[in-house]
Amino acid sequence: MSQNKNQYKKEEYPLKTSKRKREAFEEGQAESKMIEEDDGKSSKKQQDKNAKQKRKVSIFWFRRDLRLNDNTALYNALKSQNEVVPLFIFDTEILDKLEDKKDARVEFIHLYIMKIQEQLKQVGSTLIVKHGTVDNAFKELVSEFDIQSVYVNRDYESSAKQRDERIKKYVKQSANAEFYDFKDQVIFEASSTNKDGSPYKVFTPYSKKWLSILTSEDYSCRPSESLMEKFWKSPERKVMSLEEIGFEKAGIPFPSVELNEKIVKNYDKTRDTPSIEGTTRMSVHLRFGTVSIRDLVRRSKGLNATYLNELIWRDFYMMILDQFPHVENNNFKPAYDKLVWRNNVDEFMAWCEGKTGYHLVDAGMRQLNQTGYMHNRVRMVVASFLTKHLLIDWKWGERYFASKLLDYDLSANNGGWQWAAGTGTDAQPYFRIFNPDSQQKKFDPNYTYIKTWIKDLNTKTYPKPIVDHKLARERCLQAFKKALGQ
Numbered sequence: 444m445s446q447n448k449n450q451y452k453k454e455e456y457p458l459k460t461s462k463r464k465r466e467a468f469e470e471g472q473a474e475s476k477m478i479e480e481d482d483g484k485s486s487k488k489q490q491d492k493n494a495k496q497k498r499k500v501s502i503f504w505f506r507r508d509l510r511l512n513d514n515t516a517l518y519n520a521l522k523s524q525n526e527v528v529p530l531f532i533f534d535t536e537i538l539d540k541l542e543d544k545k546d547a548r549v550e551f552i553h554l555y556i557m558k559i560q561e562q563l564k565q566v567g568s569t570l571i572v573k574h575g576t577v578d579n580a581f582k583e584l585v586s587e588f589d590i591q592s593v594y595v596n597r598d599y600e601s602s603a604k605q606r607d608e609r610i611k612k613y614v615k616q617s618a619n620a621e622f623y624d625f626k627d628q629v630i631f632e633a634s635s636t637n638k639d640g641s642p643y644k645v646f647t648p649y650s651k652k653w654l655s656i657l658t659s660e661d662y663s664c665r666p667s668e669s670l671m672e673k674f675w676k677s678p679e680r681k682v683m684s685l686e687e688i689g690f691e692k693a694g695i696p697f698p699s700v701e702l703n704e705k706i707v708k709n710y711d712k713t714r715d716t717p718s719i720e721g722t723t724r725m726s727v728h729l730r731f732g733t734v735s736i737r738d739l740v741r742r743s744k745g746l747n748a749t750y751l752n753e754l755i756w757r758d759f760y761m762m763i764l765d766q767f768p769h770v771e772n773n774n775f776k777p778a779y780d781k782l783v784w785r786n787n788v789d790e791f792m793a794w795c796e797g798k799t800g801y802h803l804v805d806a807g808m809r810q811l812n813q814t815g816y817m818h819n820r821v822r823m824v825v826a827s828f829l830t831k832h833l834l835i836d837w838k839w840g841e842r843y844f845a846s847k848l849l850d851y852d853l854s855a856n857n858g859g860w861q862w863a864a865g866t867g868t869d870a871q872p873y874f875r876i877f878n879p880d881s882q883q884k885k886f887d888p889n890y891t892y893i894k895t896w897i898k899d900l901n902t903k904t905y906p907k908p909i910v911d912h913k914l915a916r917e918r919c920l921q922a923f924k925k926a927l928g929q
């Protein structure tokens with residue numbers, strides 16, 4: 444395990460929030476407004492001259508939507524008058540931060556890029572795949588093509604919003620091209636679900652509103668696959684290998700992209716048992732857009748209300764990240780800012796390695812370390828244990844999950860961690876502290892899950908509990924009370 448002990452000592456969490464003005468357009472039309480006029484840096488005459496020699500195209504830029512079917516921005520790009528050049532960028536500003544060169548997420552993306560390439564070849568087209576910064580990639584594209592427009596699906600993370608604003612400005616200035624962005628990752632953005640003009644902060648009323656406004660149009664298919672002939676025709680451009688971008692296969696099996704409807708049907712009965720296949724494993728596919736959220740809503744609606752509710756949680760946390768970007772580095776509720784975390788590094792390392800002596804916690808962490816996945820019930824237990832029993836800052840745990848989870852998604856991860864820590868929207872109250880042993884009795888009574896992941900259980904190498912439950916509980920209650928001035 445490559446965690447560095449000192450890495451977590453005096454962590455600072457820089458603010459990366461940004462504001463973004465967005466104008467809502469009607470479905471099927473351009474959804475964003477043109478940016479400011481050309482600032483005069485590039486000469487209009489020169490642009491016109493260069494453009495004459497180049498191919499007139501629209502660019503469709505794949506990001507977290509790695510599929511050709513039911514893809515909103517792609518559908519709109521293909522409906523427009525220009526031929527469409529599909530683009531993917533292995534962004535070195537993101538990749539360079541990944542310590543593990545066997546990062547399964549990069550392998551996953553590469554795999555699905557290759558699948559898209561295969562499908563494009565069938566219609567005589569090809570993906571353009573770049574490896575470098577996004578800014579450089581667009582510079583190269585502007586010099587190769589006469590870009591009329593760029594189409595993307597919206598991303599709600601603040602760094603992605605800043606990136607998109609930059610590229611929007613750049614393509615306008617350098618090519619006089621439009622930048623059109625669309626809602627695709629979620630069923631509803633905040634503008635649809637807002638209550639009296641402001642976003643919901645609590646899940647239950649949000650979910651009621653979500654369900655009350657849902658119509659079949661919201662989850663109908665955007666049939667991008669039916670317009671494949673509108674892709675530009677070009678000899679194949681080779682996609683670089685995983686090794687060529689500096690990564691290797693992780694050797695972790697990826698969950699199937701096919702939704703198992705049997706699991707959905709029984710979801711409310713099976714979802715809390717970590718030893719069985721009782722959840723759908725759609726998270727990585729939703730994360731990278733290899734399935735469409737509309738497709739999942741369409742297929743699961745009517746099959747199981749509890750499952751649909753989980754998809755609403757996903758929308759909820761995306762909306763929270765979009766509307767309250769401070770959550771990325773801060774407590775959602777500032778009332779908890781006075782909480783004094785203990786942040787003991789040795790205890791944190793024991794937690795990371797699955798060596799706390801608490802069986803369910805350790806099984807979960809070992810599952811995560813070995814497979815890049817952890818069952819949701821167990822995620823709640825390990826997050827509660829770290830923040831409440833050990834009084835370690837939720838940001839440490841969140842960052843560890845971010846480095847390990849195949850399905851890592853900033854909005855859901857941040858939401859899950861702040862919920863467990865008690866600092867978030869709709870958080871479980873601080874005085875409700877999971878007892879890891881009671882959770883084990885309830886959700887893994889026969890030790891099936893635990894024995895799968897803890898091979899040294901009942902041996903000398905397996906550690907004694909690093910903290911006493913009763914003492915830790917009392918210490919936590921005192922710390923939270925003090926922080927809240929109670």
Ligand SMILES: Cc1cc2nc3c(=O)[nH]c(=O)nc-3n(C[C@H](O)[C@H](O)[C@H](O)COP(=O)(O)OP(=O)(O)OC[C@H]3O[C@@H](n4cnc5c(N)ncnc54)[C@H](O)[C@@H]3O)c2cc1C
Pocket residue numbers: 714722723724725726727729730753754756757760817818819820822823826844848850851852853855856857858859860863
């Ligand atoms: C501390 C903590 C951290 C988490 N980090 C992430 C993360 O980084 N990425 C992530 O996708 N999920 C995260 N979750 C939510 C949840 O644990 C996973 O979505 C789920 O375990 C994935 O397995 P599945 O696809 O089989 O889910 P299923 O139970 O089959 O659910 C279907 C889909 O609903 C969505 N979903 C389910 N539960 C939640 C939830 N609580 N919040 C938001 N969406 C949900 C997911 O997209 C999931 O794929 C986290 C939860 C906690 C408590």
